[in-house]
Amino acid sequence: MINDIVVKVRDLHVYFYTNQRCNKVLNGVSFDIKKGKTLCVVGESGCGKSVTANTILQLLPELSRIEKGSIEYQKDDQLIRIDQLQKNGKQMRKLRGEDIAIIFQDPMTALNPVYTVGHQIREMIFEHIPNLNKKQAFERSVKSLAEMGISAPEQRDREYPHQFSGGMRQRAMIAMAMSCAPKVLIADEPTTALDVTISAQIFDLINELKTQHETAIMLITHNMGVVAEMADEVAVMYMGNIVEYGKVEDVLTQARHPYTRALLRSIPVLGKGKDQVLEPVRGMTPDPFNRPKGCQFCPRCDFATELCENKMPPETFIDENHYVRCFHHEEVIKHAK
Amino acid sequence: MFNYIVRKLLGMIPMLLVITFLIFVGIEMMPGDVIDFLIPMDELARMTPDEVNQVREALGLNQPMLFRYFSWLWGIVRGDLGYSMQNSVAVSKLLLDRLPATLELSIAALLISTFLGSFLGVISAIRKGKIADNVLSMAGMIGVAIPQFLFGLVCILVFGIYLKWLPVGGRFLPGKEAFFERLEYLIMPAMVLGISMTAGVMRYSRASMLDSMNRDYVKTARSKGLSEWKVNLFHGLRVAYTPVMVLIGFRLPMLIGGSLVIEQIFQWPGVGILFTDAIRSQNTPIIMSVGLFMVLIVLVSSLLVDVLTAVLDPRVKLS
Numbered sequence: 312m313i314n315d316i317v318v319k320v321r322d323l324h325v326y327f328y329t330n331q332r333c334n335k336v337l338n339g340v341s342f343d344i345k346k347g348k349t350l351c352v353v354g355e356s357g358c359g360k361s362v363t364a365n366t367i368l369q370l371l372p373e374l375s376r377i378e379k380g381s382i383e384y385q386k387d388d389q390l391i392r393i394d395q396l397q398k399n400g401k402q403m404r405k406l407r408g409e410d411i412a413i414i415f416q417d418p419m420t421a422l423n424p425v426y427t428v429g430h431q432i433r434e435m436i437f438e439h440i441p442n443l444n445k446k447q448a449f450e451r452s453v454k455s456l457a458e459m460g461i462s463a464p465e466q467r468d469r470e471y472p473h474q475f476s477g478g479m480r481q482r483a484m485i486a487m488a489m490s491c492a493p494k495v496l497i498a499d500e501p502t503t504a505l506d507v508t509i510s511a512q513i514f515d516l517i518n519e520l521k522t523q524h525e526t527a528i529m530l531i532t533h534n535m536g537v538v539a540e541m542a543d544e545v546a547v548m549y550m551g552n553i554v555e556y557g558k559v560e561d562v563l564t565q566a567r568h569p570y571t572r573a574l575l576r577s578i579p580v581l582g583k584g585k586d587q588v589l590e591p592v593r594g595m596t597p598d599p600f601n602r603p604k605g606c607q608f609c610p611r612c613d614f615a616t617e618l619c620e621n622k623m624p625p626e627t628f629i630d631e632n633h634y635v636r637c638f639h640h641e642e643v644i645k646h647a648k
Numbered sequence: 649m650f651n652y653i654v655r656k657l658l659g660m661i662p663m664l665l666v667i668t669f670l671i672f673v674g675i676e677m678m679p680g681d682v683i684d685f686l687i688p689m690d691e692l693a694r695m696t697p698d699e700v701n702q703v704r705e706a707l708g709l710n711q712p713m714l715f716r717y718f719s720w721l722w723g724i725v726r727g728d729l730g731y732s733m734q735n736s737v738a739v740s741k742l743l744l745d746r747l748p749a750t751l752e753l754s755i756a757a758l759l760i761s762t763f764l765g766s767f768l769g770v771i772s773a774i775r776k777g778k779i780a781d782n783v784l785s786m787a788g789m790i791g792v793a794i795p796q797f798l799f800g801l802v803c804i805l806v807f808g809i810y811l812k813w814l815p816v817g818g819r820f821l822p823g824k825e826a827f828f829e830r831l832e833y834l835i836m837p838a839m840v841l842g843i844s845m846t847a848g849v850m851r852y853s854r855a856s857m858l859d860s861m862n863r864d865y866v867k868t869a870r871s872k873g874l875s876e877w878k879v880n881l882f883h884g885l886r887v888a889y890t891p892v893m894v895l896i897g898f899r900l901p902m903l904i905g906g907s908l909v910i911e912q913i914f915q916w917p918g919v920g921i922l923f924t925d926a927i928r929s930q931n932t933p934i935i936m937s938v939g940l941f942m943v944l945i946v947l948v949s950s951l952l953v954d955v956l957t958a959v960l961d962p963r964v965k966l967s
Contacts (some may be wrong), residue, residue, distance in 0.1 A: 368871055399876050407873035415864055423865040423883055424963055434882075435872040471962045487872070
């Protein structure tokens with residue numbers, strides 16, 4: 312079980328520095344990405360989901376830094392401390408694409424418009440398998456396109472991104488990400504820019520990768536429906552912290568953090584009709600430069616006490632795999648029943 | 649592509665007609681009389697108005713304007729650029745004498761500004777916010793602000809007169825006309841013309857490069873494990889370069905226009921001096937020929953820009 316952990320993130324702190332101000336984007340984030348499992352990270356815009364994903368590949372903007380914590384990557388028998396590698400150094404670059412691949416939110420802009428799709432896939436292949444000749448590389452890129460369900464892959468390989476539809480481009484992105492058979496695939500809101508039917512196809516594709524190649528998947532989303540559908544484990548993020556983390560069935564049915572509960576209450580349920588009462592999460596997300604002193608959710612929370620205002624709750628383990636950052640989690644679950 | 653180019657070239661003909669006609673009308677409207685420049689002053693003073701009219705008639709200057717325009721045009725169609733009565737030589741011979749000098753200067757300046765400008769712009773973008781970028785941005789600002797003629801004069805003063813490194817003007821010494829012997833004459837005017845254009849290219853390529861470097865595909869490229877120089881060059885610059893090429897393309901005609909000033913300052917025997925002299929003495933055939941040449945360059949370079957954009961950017965289709 313322990314050997315299944317591919318990426319292990321512990322107490323990760325990432326700060327951004329802009330205009331002489333410091334934005335503490337991540338404040339102690341811990342989670343594991345496991346072989347053949349999907350970890351879903353949910354949370355509202357600006358809570359640090361994408362930053363977490365980018366930090367694993369050290370793709371952060373220039374004025375930012377990993378302040379504290381560790382990211383460990385299990386490469387066969389070797390343990391690599393990603394946080395200690397040089398940002399664009401040789402070792403880090405070797406991990407990118409070959410071991411850990413990422414796909415981005417908007418496939419419209421994530422592919423370079425002036426190169427053919429095939430060229431962009433082969434760029435990755437040549438970078439990590441340099442001794443291939445042109446023909447082998449071409450076969451490989453065509454194969455990876457075909458595996459992602461792109462018809463006429465040989466012709467598509469020679470086409471430019473603008474000749475692809477949105478869904479096709481995201482497939483091409485995944486084909487590119489998977490072309491070197493990485494152990495970890497990070498998908499940063501891969502379907503936000505696509506329509507619903509297409510996104511279902513993309514999710515099917517990701518699930519296939521999980522079962523067939525045993526790829527460890529980190530899926531970032533803000534859609535609770537996707538979580539229920541896709542996840543083995545869930546991390547709920549709020550303002551730079553994971554407020555609740557655990558197996559999907561535990562988190563969705565036994566949610567112990569007021570924020571998780573609020574999120575679940577705000578989703579419309581199909582079939583309940585138009586009379587159902589939706590409760591949006593009360594209040595506004597705080598200004599990241601002017602954060603609450605204690606628990607970040609405290610100003611919007613029904614259970615908040617003086618303790619919450621002054622102190623950040625620690626990670627409290629309910630069982631081995633389920634933790635929550637809330638002083639009053641027992642009260643929360645009692646209240647729900 | 650071929651069809652497009654042919655179509656565009658054919659489309660230039662009416663434009664050329666209209667523009668050359670407008671230039672012709674402009675020359676007609678200039679104050680003064682050509683006769684004053686054709687007959688020496690003291691001789692003219694002794695002539696009666698009747699005698700002057702006889703000369704006018706003999707030279708065909710009393711014909712209606714439209715007639716003279718079309719006879720010029722008919723000459724162009726036959727490949728005859730006309731005859732300069734002031735200097736008693738064929739315009740084609742004058743142009744053949746002068747054009748190589750101007751082209752030499754312009755091409756040298758274009759090469760300097762293109763390579764130096766895009767190189768410095770890219771460096772500046774990659775090192776954004778660092779010392780190199782700040783120094784270059786400052787230099788670029790100064791470069792854009794200083795007028796060419798002032799820059800040229802200062803250079804002559806410093807490098808030509810005080811330091812005596814380079815000749816102050818001219819194109820070559822009589823008898824020493826091989827390329828390497830006249831290279832030292834070319835350096836200063838080409839640098840002055842080139843550097844004053846470099847600033848613009850640099851600022852433009854910096855902005856374009858910065859824009860491109862912030863795009864998602866650059867991040868994708870980085871996430872593939874490509875090295876930084878590959879990311880910047882093959883993904884950042886490759887896309888950023890299209891608008892820079894467009895800028896340089898549209899500047900091609902400015903090189904001829906811009907070199908007028910530089911040619912005057914450095915006594916460079918190019919088309920520029922010929923052209924300004926021709927305007928002063930109302931020398932219609934020369935003004936018309938040089939004008940035609942400039943218009944042609946403008947039109948051809950805009951066609952060139954279209955074709956280049958289509959070649960560089962697969963999203964652009966010529967139609």
